[in-house]
Amino acid sequence: MKKRSLSxxxxxxxxxxxxxxxxxxxxxxxxxxxxxxxxxxxxxxxxEHLKGDEAFGRIFSKEDGLGPIFVQAxxxxxxxxxxxxxxxxxxxxxxxxxxxxIDYLLSKGGPQLQQHSISGYxxxxxxxxxxxxxxxxxxxVMGLGYIAAADDQSIxxxxxPNDANGDGISGRVNYVNPTNFFTxxxxxxxxxxxxxxxxxxxxxxxxxxxxxxxxxxxxxxITSDFDMQDLYNIQFGNNTxxxxxxxxxxxxxxxxLVFYLRTLKAPPRRNTFDADVIAGENLFTQIGCASxxxxxxxxxxxxxxxxxxxxxxxxxxxxxxxxxxLLDDGYIxxxxxxxxxxxxxxxxxxxxxxxxxxxxxxxHDGRATSFEEAISFHGGExxxxxxxxxxxxxxxxxxxxxxxxxx
Amino acid sequence: xxxxxxxxxxxxxxxxxxxxxxxxxxxxxxxIKRISADTSKLKMNLDxxxxxxxxxxxxxxxxxxxYMEINTNYSGTNGxxxxxxxxxxxxxxxxxxxxxxxxxxxxxxxxxxxxxEINIEFAAVDFEFHPLLNLRGGIVxxxxxxxxxxxxxxxxxxxxxxxxxxxxxxxxxxxxxxxxHGKLYRSNWVFAxxxxxxxxxxxxxxxxxxxxTFLPATKQNRDRFEDNFSGEPMLTxxxxxxxxxxxxxxxxxxxxxxxxxxxxxxxxDTKRKVNVFAIDINSTLPKLNTMLIGEFAWVMxxxxxxxxxxxGKQQHGGYLDIIQPILKRKIFGWEKASLNLAFRTEYVDWxxxxxxxxxxxxxxHVFGIVPGISFRPSAQTVLRFNYRYQWQxxxxxxxxxxxxxxQFGISTYF
Numbered sequence: 127m128k129k130r131s132l133s134x135x136x137x138x139x140x141x142x143x144x145x146x147x148x149x150x151x152x153x154x155x156x157x158x159x160x161x162x163x164x165x166x167x168x169x170x171x172x173x174e175h176l177k178g179d180e181a182f183g184r185i186f187s188k189e190d191g192l193g194p195i196f197v198q199a200x201x202x203x204x205x206x207x208x209x210x211x212x213x214x215x216x217x218x219x220x221x222x223x224x225x226x227x228i229d230y231l232l233s234k235g236g237p238q239l240q241q242h243s244i245s246g247y248x249x250x251x252x253x254x255x256x257x258x259x260x261x262x263x264x265x266x267v268m269g270l271g272y273i274a275a276a277d278d279q280s281i282x283x284x285x286x287p288n289d290a291n292g293d294g295i296s297g298r299v300n301y302v303n304p305t306n307f308f309t310x311x312x313x314x315x316x317x318x319x320x321x322x323x324x325x326x327x328x329x330x331x332x333x334x335x336x337x338x339x340x341x342x343x344x345x346x347x348i349t350s351d352f353d354m355q356d357l358y359n360i361q362f363g364n365n366t367x368x369x370x371x372x373x374x375x376x377x378x379x380x381x382x383l384v385f386y387l388r389t390l391k392a393p394p395r396r397n398t399f400d401a402d403v404i405a406g407e408n409l410f411t412q413i414g415c416a417s418x419x420x421x422x423x424x425x426x427x428x429x430x431x432x433x434x435x436x437x438x439x440x441x442x443x444x445x446x447x448x449x450x451x452l453l454d455d456g457y458i459x460x461x462x463x464x465x466x467x468x469x470x471x472x473x474x475x476x477x478x479x480x481x482x483x484x485x486x487x488x489x490h491d492g493r494a495t496s497f498e499e500a501i502s503f504h505g506g507e508x509x510x511x512x513x514x515x516x517x518x519x520x521x522x523x524x525x526x527x528x529x530x531x532x533x
Numbered sequence: 534x535x536x537x538x539x540x541x542x543x544x545x546x547x548x549x550x551x552x553x554x555x556x557x558x559x560x561x562x563x564x565i566k567r568i569s570a571d572t573s574k575l576k577m578n579l580d581x582x583x584x585x586x587x588x589x590x591x592x593x594x595x596x597x598x599x600y601m602e603i604n605t606n607y608s609g610t611n612g613x614x615x616x617x618x619x620x621x622x623x624x625x626x627x628x629x630x631x632x633x634x635x636x637x638x639x640x641x642x643x644x645x646x647x648x649x650e651i652n653i654e655f656a657a658v659d660f661e662f663h664p665l666l667n668l669r670g671g672i673v674x675x676x677x678x679x680x681x682x683x684x685x686x687x688x689x690x691x692x693x694x695x696x697x698x699x700x701x702x703x704x705x706x707x708x709x710x711x712x713x714h715g716k717l718y719r720s721n722w723v724f725a726x727x728x729x730x731x732x733x734x735x736x737x738x739x740x741x742x743x744x745x746t747f748l749p750a751t752k753q754n755r756d757r758f759e760d761n762f763s764g765e766p767m768l769t770x771x772x773x774x775x776x777x778x779x780x781x782x783x784x785x786x787x788x789x790x791x792x793x794x795x796x797x798x799x800x801x802d803t804k805r806k807v808n809v810f811a812i813d814i815n816s817t818l819p820k821l822n823t824m825l826i827g828e829f830a831w832v833m834x835x836x837x838x839x840x841x842x843x844x845g846k847q848q849h850g851g852y853l854d855i856i857q858p859i860l861k862r863k864i865f866g867w868e869k870a871s872l873n874l875a876f877r878t879e880y881v882d883w884x885x886x887x888x889x890x891x892x893x894x895x896x897x898h899v900f901g902i903v904p905g906i907s908f909r910p911s912a913q914t915v916l917r918f919n920y921r922y923q924w925q926x927x928x929x930x931x932x933x934x935x936x937x938x939x940q941f942g943i944s945t946y947f
Contacts (some may be wrong), residue, residue, distance in 0.1 A: 187742055
């Protein structure tokens with residue numbers, strides 16, 4: 127008996143020793159996940175990235191200063207897995223448009239609806255005066271550091287506002303007023319005190335920091351050193367905020383978030399040597415999709431060495447384009463009209479299902495549930511490309527779709 | 534007095550008390566009388582609080598007892614290991630006193646993760662008027678499900694507590710209050726009831742850093758033993774019956790208002806309630822001696838009108854433990870040792886429902902399995918080796934994150 131028990135104990139011990147590493151779940155393939163850092167970061171930068179990762183995932187509660195009115199309680203609630211968002215977390219911007227005059231209805235809670243509120247506080251509703259509404263699903267946040275590190279000139283190089291080259295595409299930059307905390311860098315080119323927007327669905331934000339500070343306030347109701355005025359519901363006369371002293375987060379917290387976004391890796395490609403994927407990319411270029419969805423950019427010199435002078439593949443020109451009546455939501459932002467949208471980067475679109483619950487919700491408001499449907503909504507400057515795609519044979523269309531799935 | 538000093542003094546007090554007793558024991562071993570309890574048998578869960586081994590010292594009116602839990606942990610999620618840790622989970626001390634034949638007092642003080650958390654989990658006095666009518670007052674463990682009352686580490690073959698008990702229900706969950714309990718014996722049957730009015734939950738269950746409806750968040754409220762957040766008592770009730778040689782089944786309810794709906798006599802909000810229903814079973818299959826222990830709970834929470842859907846209105850979850858003794862004899866000189874195979878399967882869904890916008894199912898759930906081996910040199914001590922594997926999906930149902938843990942632990946009454 128003793129011998130048997132002893133053998134059993136030794137067996138258990140043996141299992142204990144050998145199993146420790148082999149019984150843990152395997153690491154998912156690097157090209158299947160959206161988390162991770164850009165290659166070449168120093169250990170110090172990796173550590174800073176992790177701090178930002180924690181900030182990005184922080185869920186704010188009433189006690190932390192959430193709201194009192196808000197859209198979501200955390201960055202990661204909308205940008206799940208750093209990927210494209212889901213319609214359940216979409217936001218709504220609203221305004222009153224009269225001809226070319228837009229009133230953002232600031233006195234009625236504009237420009238953005240905060241449809242949720244902390245308990246015991248009234249949430250906003252769309253005011254009766256609003257006549258245009260822009261619903262938006264959160265974009266993926268991968269590779270933003272590369273986009274931020276490209277210089278303005280590389281964006282201007284592709285602008286062709288008057289379609290001088292006659293290809294039917296007339297992309298233009300969106301010049302916007304800088305925020306009061308904006309610091310001009312050598313990559314920026316000023317134009318009468320305005321700068322080129324490259325972030326946001328209408329290229330309305332110049333820097334990642336602009337976007338972060340805006341989203342903290344308008345999406346989560348969190349004040350920071352950069353924007354101290356808390357949100358409150360002006361519609362119901364609840365002109366009191368929450369009880370948490372402002373700023374609710376420090377400049378350090380904002381900077382951690384910015385650093386995290388700057389150092390998130392670019393979305394990984396898959397199946398790049400697949401014959402159909404290669405053929406699909408060729409067709410993508412041939413039918414003119416690549417006129418706006420430009421494959422390649424190069425960064426300028428950056429304070430983060432790993433971002434300096436790097437070639438990256440966003441499949442975007444970061445310019446505004448007329449996308450036609452089907453995508454015209456009437457909402458004007460900066461100089462961008464309702465029908466104008468910044469070319470969304472296509473990188474990572476092949477992994478969108480992994481952050482959208484196994485389905486696809488494409489275009490700015492998530493209305494398209496397949497690549498084909500998204501293409502079918504392309505109008506305006508892109509109408510000829512939509513027609514060209516429609517003229518492809520089914521196997522050719524499948525190749526283009528396969529290529530998109532590889533991004 | 535700062536928190537650290539208070540914790541330190543409490544800890545020192547109990548350690549000194551315990552050593553004072555054991556020092557006497559060395560002088561005269563007959564001074565201490567061990568009041569044993571066979572903690573491996575299936576008693577009624579209502580009895581769990583008294584079904585523990587105690588040390589009675591001479592003619593002192595107080596009996597002492599307690600248990601400790603320590604384990605190793607090596608775990609990782611999606612291939613990223615968290616490293617190897619030793620975890621001193623709990624040191625729990627009991628003090629019991631029979632004031633008169635029909636008045637008993639028992640307290641349970643727990644030091645969790647060293648001195649990170651110090652909680653009075655139970656401190657109540659029982660007045661027996663009749664076996665069917667006992668009055669209990671103090672800090673009581675709300676009898677929702679079975680685990681909350683019957684949670685002592687040495688009674689379980691698993692290193693971790695069930696997810697549904699700690700991540701859905703707030704075990705160990707106790708509150709200040711009063712109530713009644715009683716038992717009725719009829720041939721092979723025992724019927725038992727409990728009903729308590731206690732302080733209840735607060736708004737942290739729907740506003741917390743977990744980002745989901747999370748009843749355990751209320752445990753962070755240090756004022757809950759002296760101040761009822763909502764101002765309305767919470768009701769917890771349980772009915773259980775047991776048939777000898779078959780086992781026990783219990784049905785329980787816990788519910789009440791969780792938000793502050795009035796302040797200074799002014800109504801400031803609508804009353805919002807949390808309701809919890811649970812069913813629990815424990816049984817031993819004849820001949821095979823296979824033990825089955827399980828519990829399932831349903832949580833329903835009234836949400837504010839304009840709240841984000843991340844916080845679920847409905848939740849449910851439970852676990853089933855299957856324990857098969859494979860050896861029960863003298864092993865390594867221990868007379869009544871046993872070796873058991875154990876298997877737990879557990880599930881928690883924190884957000885049952887569908888998205889308003891798309892109509893798609895909301896996920897936010899975890900499913901886990903825990904195979905294990907346990908060795909009991911005696912009924913009051915267990916050495917256990919567990920392997921945990923769990924799949925957790927986010928709100929949208931994106932690919933599950935997979936977590937595994939290899940754990941070895943000891944838990945013993947003393």
